[in-house]
Amino acid sequence: MTSATQQLTVELHERSYPIDIGAELLHRTPLFPALPKQLLLVTNAPINALYGETVRRALAAHHVITYCIGDSEHAKGIDTYAAVLDTLIQHSFNRDCAIIALGGGVVGDLAGFVAATYQRGVAFYQIPTTLLAQVDSSVGGKTAINHSGGKNLIGAFHQPQAVLIDTTCxxxxxxRDYVCGLAEMVKYGIIADGDFFTWLEQHSAALMARDPHALQTAIYRSCAIKAEIVAKDEREQSVRALLNLGHTFGHAIETEFTSTWKHGEAVAAGIMIAATLMVQQGRLQLTDQQRIERLLEQFQLPTRAPMMSFDRWQTLLQRDKKVQAGTVRLVVPTAIGQAQVEPWSDWQAIQQAIVSMSSATAKTR
Ligand SMILES: NC(=O)c1ccc[n+]([C@@H]2O[C@H](COP(=O)([O-])OP(=O)(O)OC[C@H]3O[C@@H](n4cnc5c(N)ncnc54)[C@H](O)[C@@H]3O)[C@@H](O)[C@H]2O)c1
Ligand SMILES: [Zn+2]
Structure with a gap:
């Protein structure tokens, strides 16, 4: 038996949109209400092979062009961006067209940036197919491409018209990709909802078994938390920064170990560093840090960072977009269910936390 489809709304006044969550939704006709005739479906070859036909069948009443980008973070660059625009122009897509992203965060971020900029902005729809994209990147309107000088350096806020989450995908x-999405769920529990964190602890085995009911509940609660934060602070002037728990440290790991560490893995190790920093300051209970560590372990995520000199850490941390005047802005947990953003200039304390949470044997799967 599958659960009934659930719907959430991201409340952003005239830019409000629904998130539908359920099983077998890719078969649904119409896939989205009020879609225009002219559609560009952006995906990549493996996802197209798995789900492209199903989606095109559901869009049979429309004129659909499919564009496959490469299957890696490298595809999220200026060359691919230009190639997708070429396709839109070659096929005379007008301002009433829509772009549909079918894939993970790479496809979603790139397709969203195309939609944000083509003819000053066209309609955009998200069909996220990774757990990370379903609980995080497809919601909230951040779109971006990478530059050789750094990740996500070129981007725009462009909210989708709707998000369709098919848990069957x-x-x-x-x-490895699956558990990366679980890392973002752990993050939501720590920053905003202690009861959800407890629920994750109680359902960790079901989630690892990809039980459909547990998954739907977890995705719904994650999207609800993200939607609430985005509704309060669409452009990250305040509370939205909490979503970066573990990410400042995580980005440093991702940058240095691009080929061996995935985003969610680096975030997991980053969350452990942030939690340890607070334990060492006497501002988070050790038992809370231990619960976080145990949950990440149950999700087969790394809890220790790889070895890196502190000079290198400092260089990478200061490159983060959240750095202002040499002071890092860190998201720090003060309890399970509660975190805050703080300017941090005590580098010795940061070093101590990093050293205690690094290991020569830290590795991904
Ligand atoms: N916009 C945001 O708010 C936001 C938030 C978090 C992350 N991101 C971005 O998201 C990207 C990472 O996203 P990701 O983790 O989804 O990675 P990804 O898009 O690279 O997908 C991971 C892998 O899974 C494959 N895949 C996707 N769906 C599949 C399915 N259903 N079955 C089998 N294989 C499937 C992909 O082809 C890929 O190889 C990064 O570029 C990151 O910067 C954006
Ligand atoms: Zn993330």
């Missing part, structure tokens, strides 16, 4: 996702 997760069955084909490799384990």
């Amino acid at each position: 997760l069955a084909s996702l490799p384990l």
Whole structure:
């Protein structure tokens, strides 16, 4: 038996939009209400092979062009961006067209940036197929491409018209990519909802088994938390920064170990550093840090960062977009369910936390 489809709204006045969450939604006709005739479906070859036909069947009443980008973070660059625009222009897409992203965060971020900029902005729809994209990147309107000088350096806020989350897609996702989405769920529990964190602890085995009911509940609660934060602060002037828990440290790991560490893995190790920093300051209970560590372990995520000199850490941390005048802005947990953003200039304390949470044997799967 599958759960009934659930719907949430991201409340952003005239830019409000629905998120539908359920099983087998890719077969649904119409896929989205009020879609225009002219559609560009952006995906990549493996996802197109798995789900492209199903989506095109559901869009049979429309004129659909499919564009496959490469299957890696490298595809999220200026060359691909230009190639997608070429396709839109070659096929005479007008301002009434829509762009649909079918894939993970790479496809979603790139397709969203195309939609944000083509003819000063066209309609955009998200069909996220990784757990990370379903609980995080497809919601909230951040779109971006990378530059050789750094990740996500070129981007825009452009909210989708709707998000369609088909939980059935997760069955084909490799384990490593799957658990990266779980890392973002742990983050939501820590920053905003202690009860959800407890629920994750109680359902960790079901989630690792990809139980459909547990998954739908977890995705719904994650999207609800993100939607609430985005509704309060669409452009990250305040509370939205909480979503970066573990990310300042995580980005440093991702940058240095691009080929061996995935985003969610680096975030997991980053969350452990942030939690340890607070334990060492006497501002988070050790038992809370231990609960976080145990949950990440149950999700087969790394809890220790790889070895890196502190000079290198400092260089990478200061490159973060959240750095102002040499002071890092850190998201720090003060309890499970509660975190805050703080300017931090005590580098010795940061070093101590990093050293205690690094290991020569820290590795991904
Ligand atoms: N916009 C935002 O708010 C936001 C938030 C977080 C992350 N991001 C971005 O998201 C990207 C990472 O996203 P990701 O983790 O989804 O990675 P990804 O898009 O690279 O997908 C991971 C892998 O899974 C494959 N895949 C996708 N769906 C599948 C399925 N259902 N079955 C089998 N294989 C499948 C992909 O082809 C890829 O190889 C990064 O570029 C990051 O910067 C954006
Ligand atoms: Zn993230």
